[in-house]
Amino acid sequence: MRNLKHLIFLLLSVYLICSLSSCSSDDDNNELTGDPTITFGMEEYKVKIGRDLAIEANVENxxxxxxxxxxxxxxxSVDPELIFNQNDAGEYFVTLRIDAENGTVEKQIKISVQDKLPPEINVSSSIIAYSGKDTEISAEVLYAEDATYVWRLDGKIVSESKTYVFNQTKLGAQTLSLKVSNEDGTDMQVITxxxxxxxxxxxxFDNGHYRVASNINELRKMTVPLGKSLVLAPVICNIENPTTFKWTVDGATQSSTTGYLKFTPSAKGVYLITVTEQSSSAKAEVQVTCTEPEGTYFRPVKTGNKATAATVFDYIPAPGQFVNYQIGSTKAKALQDAQNWLNTGNTSGYIHIGAYGGYWIAGFDHSVKNEEGKADLLIKGNAFAGWSEPGIVWVMQDENGNGLPDDTWYELKGSEADSKDTKYRYAITYYKPNASGSNVLWTDNIGRSNSVDYNGYHSQAYYFPMFIAEDYYTLVGTCLAANFFVEGGIEYAKDLPWGYVDNYNSDKTKPMNEFWIENAIQADGSPANLKHIDFVKVHTGTIGKGAAVGEVSTEACVPADMNFNN
Structure with missing residues (x-):
């Protein structure tokens, strides 16, 4: 009897485990909706005569x-992985078919079988290194079986390995070449x-304008109306793990030891605020003026005013393929171009601001009220489903009443405000190329580097705005997670739910192109509670680039007061 009970227990256990496994599988399958999809790593595969080529597709859903x-x-073949081998040269077209319980899908690929298959090198044409620091440089090399590698720096062989560790103290540009050879031929690429x-x-501290060597030491200035608070936070550069911060107001140490200070002045006046990061001793200062109470300088709509913004106060594009300010161009010419754009009053017309951080600043001829329960600003882009280049909107109140955007900027938060991948006070520095037709190199405040690439579709000599006299300039803002991706050989820029210019809102409850002043936030993300605004700024809010489309860049149209006639 004991053995019988034991047998029954084992059978029940097996049945229960199988049942749970079946339920789990069903639950997993129930999560799948729609038809299956197939993607391949390449549109065309190459292989040498008589050699095996392994191809595996990415099958989802x-x-x-x-x-x-x-x-x-x-x-x-009926296996997930195809092993392809042909003894005759030529082009072969292979189709993968997936038959699944939730649908069928097919996709064709091209396989080129060749007598000879020399290496193909894929490597950036421009790289940044730092004086005295190791920079490991490598390349993606296709068809590199039994290949040899030769790296030359300024013509001299420096390595015969697959990678080269670059370490130089000499500042400036040097020419590095990589030559890869196999029995069928050679490929060579040149890297600057x-x-x-x-x-x-x-x-x-960021004041919303570009930063260059000639203004790097200028005291930054902000404002806060009497009766309100201002949250301050510095841009942090090249400090990997900031520890504690020391804040002072007119020399008096404050209680905050974080990267934020909530400043609530009790009287009008000018205050000097400093912050020091303790582990590095890095220090910054900002002058904050406490002005008249909010609303003192509110400007109601008057006869002759218009709904669209009236004046461009600054226009600094980041480098980009649509940016065309060549040698001899001037900042005055760029500002006039932007003003001409604004003067059209065309809320469907835009001016190019280039890659991440590129911006314009415009002001209205009246104060734009924060209308409760209504959108306040209209700023169109040219996004469509599957192609969004999100830009960040900032607003400013003329708190000191001088008619200039020299007060405090507040970001209008969007759907990605709380994302762990959103970088606030993100600074990127672009470097002027040494030669025409060159990529524009950049570094950022967290130790990364890359480039805005020159392409064959736009042939102007420089993508860098050459009216900037200095060798580099820095742009600061909020950087969203990269939204650029390639699927099936097609380039896409992911749509975000809401809150960004030039974005095809994936949240259909939030109308595109409409922005709410009530979404203005302080540096720490808390509400700014603005009753009105006078100025608006838009900057490209993400980093990305594609082979066919070039860099991701926001297109932002003339801004308008949506409640102008109310």
Whole structure:
């Protein structure tokens, strides 16, 4: 009897485990909706005569898929991975078919079988290195079986390995070449390596304008109306793990030891506020003026005013393929171009601001009220489903009443405000190229580097705005997670739910192109509670680039007061 009970227990246990496993599988499958999809890593594969080529597709959203690979209508494999081998040179078109419980899908790929298959090098044409620091440089090399590598720096062989560790103290650009050879041939690529001084820890306050060597030491200024609070936070550069901060107001140490200070002045006046990051001793100062109470300088709509913004106060594009300010151009010319754009009053017309951080600042001829329960600002872009280039909107109140955007900027938060991938006070520095037709290199405040790439679709000599006299300039703002991706050989820029210019809102409860002043936030994300605004700024809010489309860049149209006639 004991053995019988034991047998029954085992059978029940097996049944229960199988049942749970079945339920789990069903639950997983129930999460799948729509048809299966197939993507490949390449649109065309290459292989040498008589050699095996392994191809595996990325199959998603398929319930219990069955594979069939076909060549000229004949099934050549039913495995997830195809091993392809041909003894005759030529082009072969293979189709993968997926039959799943939730649908069927097919996709064709091209396989080129060749007598000879020399290497193909894929590497950036421009790289940044820092003086005295190791920079490991490598390339993606296709068809590199039994290949040899030769790296030359300014014509001299420096390595014969797959990677090269670059370490130079000489500042400036040097020419590095990589030559890869196999039994079938050779490929060679030339790389410009620019050596910069090693970055040092730094703090500074952002005033919404570009930063260059000639203004880097200027005292930044902000304002706050009497009776309100201002949250201050510095831009943190090249400090990997900031520890504690020391804040002072007119020399008096404050209680905050974080990267934020909530400042609530009790009287009008000018205050000097400093912050020091303790581990690096990096220090920054800002002058905050406590002005008249909010509303003192409110400007009601008057006869002759218009709904659209009236004056451009600044226009600094980041580098980009649509930016065309060549040698001899001037800042005055750029500002006039932007003013001409604004003067059209065309809320569907835009001016190019280039890659991340590029911006314009415009002001209205009246104060734009924060209308409760209504959108306040209209700023169109040219986004469509699957192609969004989100821009960040900032607003400012003329708190000191002088008619200039020299007060305090507040970001209008969007759907990504609380995302762990959103970087606030993100600073990027663009470097002027040494030669025409060159990529524009950049570094950022967290130790990364890359480039805005020159492409064959726009042939002006420089993508860098050459009216900037200095060798580099820095732009600061909020950087969203990269939204650019390639699927099936097609380039996409992911749509975000809401809150950004030039974005195709994926949240259909939030109308595109409409912005609410009530979404204005302080530096720490708390509400700014603005009753009105006078100025608006838009900057490109993400970093990305594609082979066909170039850099991701926000297109922002003439802004308008949506409640102008109310």
């Amino acid at each position: 398929a319930v219990n898929p069955m594979y069939s690979w076909k060549l000229e209508g004949r099934i050549i 390596v620019t050596t910069l001084p090693e970055p040092t820890p730094e703090l500074f």
